[in-house]
Amino acid sequence: MNKYFFIILSTLLICCNNSSVGSRKSKLENLDSKNYSDVYKMAEIWLKSEIDYNNIPGFSVAIINKDKIDWSKAIGNDKNKDKISINSLFSICSISKLFTSIGIMQLVSDGKINLNDPLKKHLPFFDLVQTYPDSSPITIKNILTHSSGLPRESNQPYWSNIDLSFPTKKEVINGLSEQKTLYPANRYFQYSNLGLTLLGYLIEEVSGIPYNQYISDKILNPLDMNSTKTFMDSKQYGEELIIGFGAENRKNKREIVPYFNAFGIDPAAGFSSNTSDLAKFAIWQLNLLSGESDLNILPENLLTQMHQIQFSDTLIGVKRGLGFNIYETENGILDRTEVLVGHGGSCPGYKTQLTIDPEGKKAFIVLINARGVTPSKYTKGIKNLMDQLRQKNNKKSNLFDEISGYYKSLPWNTENYLSSWGENIALISLPTNSANITRFKPIEKDVFRRIMKNNDLGEYLYILRDEENSIIGFKRHQNIYNFYGKEASDLN
Numbered sequence: 001m002n003k004y005f006f007i008i009l010s011t012l013l014i015c016c017n018n019s020s021v022g023s024r025k026s027k028l029e030n031l032d033s034k035n036y037s038d039v040y041k042m043a044e045i046w047l048k049s050e051i052d053y054n055n056i057p058g059f060s061v062a063i064i065n066k067d068k069i070d071w072s073k074a075i076g077n078d079k080n081k082d083k084i085s086i087n088s089l090f091s092i093c094s095i096s097k098l099f100t101s102i103g104i105m106q107l108v109s110d111g112k113i114n115l116n117d118p119l120k121k122h123l124p125f126f127d128l129v130q131t132y133p134d135s136s137p138i139t140i141k142n143i144l145t146h147s148s149g150l151p152r153e154s155n156q157p158y159w160s161n162i163d164l165s166f167p168t169k170k171e172v173i174n175g176l177s178e179q180k181t182l183y184p185a186n187r188y189f190q191y192s193n194l195g196l197t198l199l200g201y202l203i204e205e206v207s208g209i210p211y212n213q214y215i216s217d218k219i220l221n222p223l224d225m226n227s228t229k230t231f232m233d234s235k236q237y238g239e240e241l242i243i244g245f246g247a248e249n250r251k252n253k254r255e256i257v258p259y260f261n262a263f264g265i266d267p268a269a270g271f272s273s274n275t276s277d278l279a280k281f282a283i284w285q286l287n288l289l290s291g292e293s294d295l296n297i298l299p300e301n302l303l304t305q306m307h308q309i310q311f312s313d314t315l316i317g318v319k320r321g322l323g324f325n326i327y328e329t330e331n332g333i334l335d336r337t338e339v340l341v342g343h344g345g346s347c348p349g350y351k352t353q354l355t356i357d358p359e360g361k362k363a364f365i366v367l368i369n370a371r372g373v374t375p376s377k378y379t380k381g382i383k384n385l386m387d388q389l390r391q392k393n394n395k396k397s398n399l400f401d402e403i404s405g406y407y408k409s410l411p412w413n414t415e416n417y418l419s420s421w422g423e424n425i426a427l428i429s430l431p432t433n434s435a436n437i438t439r440f441k442p443i444e445k446d447v448f449r450r451i452m453k454n455n456d457l458g459e460y461l462y463i464l465r466d467e468e469n470s471i472i473g474f475k476r477h478q479n480i481y482n483f484y485g486k487e488a489s490d491l492n
Contacts, residue, residue, distance in 0.1 A: 036063075038421050039385045040071040042428060045417050046381065046435050047075050048488055053414075053431040055252055057245050057369050058084040062275040063382065064363035067287055069279050076369075086275045089241040090367040091232055092352045093345025095278070096271035097196045099215050099230075101144055101323025103203045105302045106218055112206050115141040115322075119148075122202050128176045135184035140202070142185050143195040145311035145320040149183035150192045154265065164260035164348055172197060172264040189313035189320065193268040200267020211267060222295055223280050228273040232261050241272060244349015247372025254370060257349030269347055275365050282356055282363035289358055307341045307358060327355075333387040344376060355379045362386075381435030388437055389422065399442075400425050403463055403471055406484040416481055418474070424451065427461075 040063070047059050058076025062069055074084040107113045113122060118137035120126045128150070130138075135149065142148035153159070155175030156167040167175070172194075182190055200211045207214050212230045220228050233241060237259040245254040262270030287293040288300050289307075306322040319326040327340040339359070345352035353375035356363045364379035400420040407416040413429040420426075425448060426437040440448035440461050450458035462475040473482040484490045 034386075034389055035422075036065070036070060036386055036389060038419060038426070039382075039389050040073075042385055042417070042419055042421075042426060042437065043071075043382045043435070044073055044075070045419070046385075046428065046430070046432065047073070047378065049415075049430040049432075050378075051076050052488065054373070055248055055254060056373060057254070058088075058242070059378070060084055060086055060088055060090065060275045060365075060367040061378070061382070062086065062279045062365040063386075064279055064282050064286065064365075066361045067283055067292070069276075069283075072275055072279070074275075084242055084369070087227065087240070089227060089236060089272045089274050090352060090369060091241075091244065091345070091347045091350040092271050092273045092278070092367070093269050093347035093350055094193075095273075095343050095345045095352055095354050096230075096267065096269050098281075098323055098343050098354070099219055099271065100196055100200050100203070100267040101306065102219055102298060103215055104140065104144065104199050105298055105306060105322065107203065107206055109299055109302055113140060113202075115139065115144070119143065119198065119202070122205055123198060125173050126176060126198065129180040131181045132184040135181070136186060138181075138185045140199070141310065141322070143192070143199055144322040146189055146191050146195065147186050147311045147313075147320070148192060148195050149181040149185050149187065149190060150195045151179055151182055152190065152192055152194065154194045154197065155179050158265070159348070164258060166261060166263045166265060169201065169264040173201075186311070189311070189316060189318045193265055196268040197265045203267075219297060222297055223277075223284055225273070225277040225280055228271065228277045230266050231263075231270050232259065232272050234259055234261065236272075242369045244347075245370040246349065247370070254372075257371075260348060262347075269345070275367060278354055278365050278367075279363070282354065282365065285356060286358070286361055286363065290361070307356075331387065333384070346371075351375045353379050355383075357383070377433060381433075385435050385437065388426075388439070390439075399423075403474075405471075405486045406488065406490060407474060408482040408484060415484065424448075 047061065050056055056076065058074070060074045062072040064070065072086045074086050074088060076084050108115060116139050118139055138148045138150065154167060154172045155178050156171060158166040203214055204211050215230050237243065244257040246257050248254055284293060284295060284297070285303060288303055291300065306324055308321055309319045309326050310322055311320045312318070319328060321341060324341045325343055329338050331338045338357070340355050340357050342353065342355035349369060349371065351368045351371060351373050353366045364383055366375040366378045368375055403425065404419045407418060409416045409429055413431070415430050417428050417430060418425055421439060424442065425440050427440065428435065428437045439451040441451050441457060442448055446463035448461040450461070452458050459477060463471060464473045464475055464480065466472050471483050473480055
């Protein structure tokens with residue numbers, strides 16, 4: 001009797017587990033079952049407006065959905081007015097740190113190092129002064145989480161040099177003895193280019209392979225990231241390697257930033273890449289976490305560990321994985337706590353961002369050839385647009401392409417843009433920092449009502465036409481917004 005009871009109970013448990021897994025799988029599939037073409041059209045409209053309103057030279061953007069690039073777009077020009085493409089190379093700055101971090105985890109996987117090893121165990125030349133005698137030794141894990149207490153930079157003013165001359169490896173090492181820790185290990189977050197630079201040197205010491213060759217052989221080549229380099233190639237600058245610009249000055253001008261090579265700090269900030277290659281990097285991670293990667297780069301459990309919180313500084317609200325930033329937010333649209341991972345980059349002439357949504361199986365890449373901008377604004381904004389698309393398995397209807405275009409918005413904003421949005425329409429006011437849209441449901445021809453968060457219907461929006469049935473504007477809240485045209489050039 002007990003035997004049969006056990007069999008029945010086991011069967012029920014298996015069924016329940018499968019049901020739970022199936023439910024979760026279905027939920028994730030639903031997240032990916034949408035047609036985002038209207039979203040990407042709106043994202044392009046938004047990015048084009050940012051080029052005009054914020055004097056941004058160019059964007060290169062890629063959105064990964066599951067195991068493929070769902071949308072990519074390059075917008076803008078370099079100094080020669082040559083159009084940027086998704087194959088254009090940018091300095092990816094501190095995104096470089098992710099490749100160094102994975103290289104370290106490969107050595108962990110091979111049993112050659114341990115995350116709790118003191119840094120000095122593998123780098124005998126590490127003679128930086130420990131200001132706090134009671135501090136625990138600085139470990140590899142401390143470096144990966146930026147909790148080592150090390151200074152941000154090595155002992156050279158390379159970021160502020162007029163000629164952007166960076167130190168060699170020898171100069172970085174020779175300068176260590178003149179530096180001191182800022183805090184005891186494992187107490188506070190202190191972002192450190194010096195720390196990740198030293199991990200690059202550790203890879204060389206432990207593997208016996210030059211850093212550049214190791215990263216190429218162990219990570220870049222297996223991922224077919226053929227355009228990515230661990231440095232900035234001077235021969236490509238102004239050609240494949242897009243020219244970078246500084247922040248706007250008081251006259252709203254951006255100066256060209258000269259070519260630079262990060263030399264000794266390549267492991268922290270020296271890489272060049274493009275959206276096509278970084279998409280391969282993101283897809284590999286999503287596939288590995290889903291158990292669908294056959295590439296022998298890193299075990300799934302170690303990548304999962306890298307994506308999990310390993311250190312928190314509650315004083316400033318920073319959460320760090322192993323090499324990765326961790327972003328925990330409440331997503332009011334999807335009604336769930338969201339955990340995103342990634343890294344940004346900031347170098348002379350360039351700002352970059354790679355953000356991965358492991359649960360939603362999506363990734364967002366934004367590369368900008370200018371300073372004084374916030375690339376995470378655009379990854380967050382495009383993700384926000386995607387989250388606002390409520391319809392599942394929607395097909396682009398083109399029902400409302402006739403009314404799509406630019407409309408006057410003064411004095412509130414500069415312009416509005418109306419667009420098809422699945423079975424509805426959407427309005428975005430430009431310029432905007434958040435890319436929030438307002439959805440409207442069709443009631444009858446040229447009559448729409450706002451869809452509120454709880455799906456109740458709010459105020460009306462009326463499309464206005466002239467005697468020849470041509471669109472001349474729309475009416476909302478008793479205000480009339482005149483139709484400009486289909487293209488941004490019509491606004492001039």
